[in-house]
Amino acid sequence: MSEEQKQQVTRRQFLTYTLMGVGGFMAASTVMPMLRMAFDPVLEAKAGGDFIATKIKVDELTDEPVRVDFQFEQEDGWYVSNVTQTAWVYKNENGEIIALSPVCKHLGCNVDWNSNDNYPNMFFCPCHKGLYEKDGTNVPGTPPRGPLDRYKYEVRDGVLYLSRRAEPTGGV
Amino acid sequence: MLNKIYNWIDERLDITPLWRDVADHEVPEHVNPAHHFSAFVYCFGGLTFFVVVIQILSGMFLAMYYVPDIERAWDSVYYLQNQVAYGQIVRGMHHWGASIVIVMMFLHTLRVFFQGAYKKPRELNWIVGVLIFFVMLALGLTGYLLPWDMKALNATKVTLDIVESTPLIGGMLKTLLSGDEYIVGAETLTRFFAIHVFFLPAALLGLIGLHFLMIRKQGISGPL
Numbered sequence: 001m002s003e004e005q006k007q008q009v010t011r012r013q014f015l016t017y018t019l020m021g022v023g024g025f026m027a028a029s030t031v032m033p034m035l036r037m038a039f040d041p042v043l044e045a046k047a048g049g050d051f052i053a054t055k056i057k058v059d060e061l062t063d064e065p066v067r068v069d070f071q072f073e074q075e076d077g078w079y080v081s082n083v084t085q086t087a088w089v090y091k092n093e094n095g096e097i098i099a100l101s102p103v104c105k106h107l108g109c110n111v112d113w114n115s116n117d118n119y120p121n122m123f124f125c126p127c128h129k130g131l132y133e134k135d136g137t138n139v140p141g142t143p144p145r146g147p148l149d150r151y152k153y154e155v156r157d158g159v160l161y162l163s164r165r166a167e168p169t170g171g172v
Numbered sequence: 173m174l175n176k177i178y179n180w181i182d183e184r185l186d187i188t189p190l191w192r193d194v195a196d197h198e199v200p201e202h203v204n205p206a207h208h209f210s211a212f213v214y215c216f217g218g219l220t221f222f223v224v225v226i227q228i229l230s231g232m233f234l235a236m237y238y239v240p241d242i243e244r245a246w247d248s249v250y251y252l253q254n255q256v257a258y259g260q261i262v263r264g265m266h267h268w269g270a271s272i273v274i275v276m277m278f279l280h281t282l283r284v285f286f287q288g289a290y291k292k293p294r295e296l297n298w299i300v301g302v303l304i305f306f307v308m309l310a311l312g313l314t315g316y317l318l319p320w321d322m323k324a325l326n327a328t329k330v331t332l333d334i335v336e337s338t339p340l341i342g343g344m345l346k347t348l349l350s351g352d353e354y355i356v357g358a359e360t361l362t363r364f365f366a367i368h369v370f371f372l373p374a375a376l377l378g379l380i381g382l383h384f385l386m387i388r389k390q391g392i393s394g395p396l
Binding site: 079 | 242329330348352354355359
């Protein structure tokens with residue numbers, strides 16, 4: 001047998017490769033659409049970015065956090081609803097606006113400002129006694145695993161605009 | 173009459189060897205509680221399977237009334253619980269069975285562990301058993317959301333937080349499971365429903381099949 005003939009693909013090998021190729025193609029073309037469908041929410045382009053107007057004028061803000069509720073239309077797949085988001089907003093000593101999410105970083109209850117007599121001028125979570133400083137930093141030794149999330153903000157014509165979702169600022 | 177039907181079928185399909193292979197085997201003395209009462213510990217695996225069968229059956233019937241939609245899920249559960257004859261019983265079976273199956277599985281695991289029955293040549297069966305354990309936990313977790321009450325919602329938020337804490341791919345995993353980056357809502361409920369009712373039971377049946385196949389092939393472990 002010459003060298004050339006040895007390298008030839010036998011009839012059996014050819015059939016094996018062909019069947020494997022066709023079978024693989026058929027399997028992939030069956031499974032691929034299903035997987036792409038399942039992963040659609042992950043691969044979907046992020047909508048975000050737009051800011052929502054609140055009823056707060058920036059001039060009214062002091063160094064005391066105030067509760068700001070703002071609403072927007074939320075699309076959850078085929079389900080459209082009006083949702084209300086809450087932020088605790090104040091101006092810090094540098095005049096920057098801080099807009100904190102009230103959602104406790106422990107298990108997701110809502111924190112309240114200055115609501116517990118034992119912890120004046122702090123954010124307190126009634127569920128498991130989570131504590132945060134005014135700037136949202138969690139107090140070590142209490143359940144939360146990180147500081148409160150913050151909303152992004154914009155000021156347009158003196159009115160406070162907030163992002164739809166608060167983003168983590170660090171910690172776990 | 174029944175005998176005649178059986179013979180008629182057997183004559184044509186020769187089914188006797190089929191079921192003999194599956195069902196006709198001697199129970200060794202050391203696992204038979206009739207011989208040694210302490211052998212009842214060998215029943216936990218079978219009891220787990222018994223409860224699984226109840227779970228599948230009661231789940232099938234609950235699905236006749238349940239609607240996996242955020243506006244109707246709670247009402248449909250309320251209706252089947254309070255208006256449907258024996259609905260409370262069937263939902264109760266599914267509810268309590270979910271806990272009992274975990275207890276039975278745990279006792280079965282303890283028996284296998286303390287008797288060393290997982291040792292060679294049965295390591296693979298132990299691994300499959302652990303996979304079954306995970307599938308069961310996932311079934312309990314996904315089923316918990318379906319009534320769509322506050323307890324279910326908050327438990328699921330915590331679950332998704334845990335998923336999100338996975339290194340590197342946590343955010344993606346969370347979105348894959350809940351259907352949205354931020355919202356626990358309509359898409360979360362349908363996903364959990366599909367996983368609870370189709371994906372996990374299919375995985376469970378496959379794994380249980382393997383589990384049984386291996387125990388028949390290798391036989392039950394010898395006496396201590």
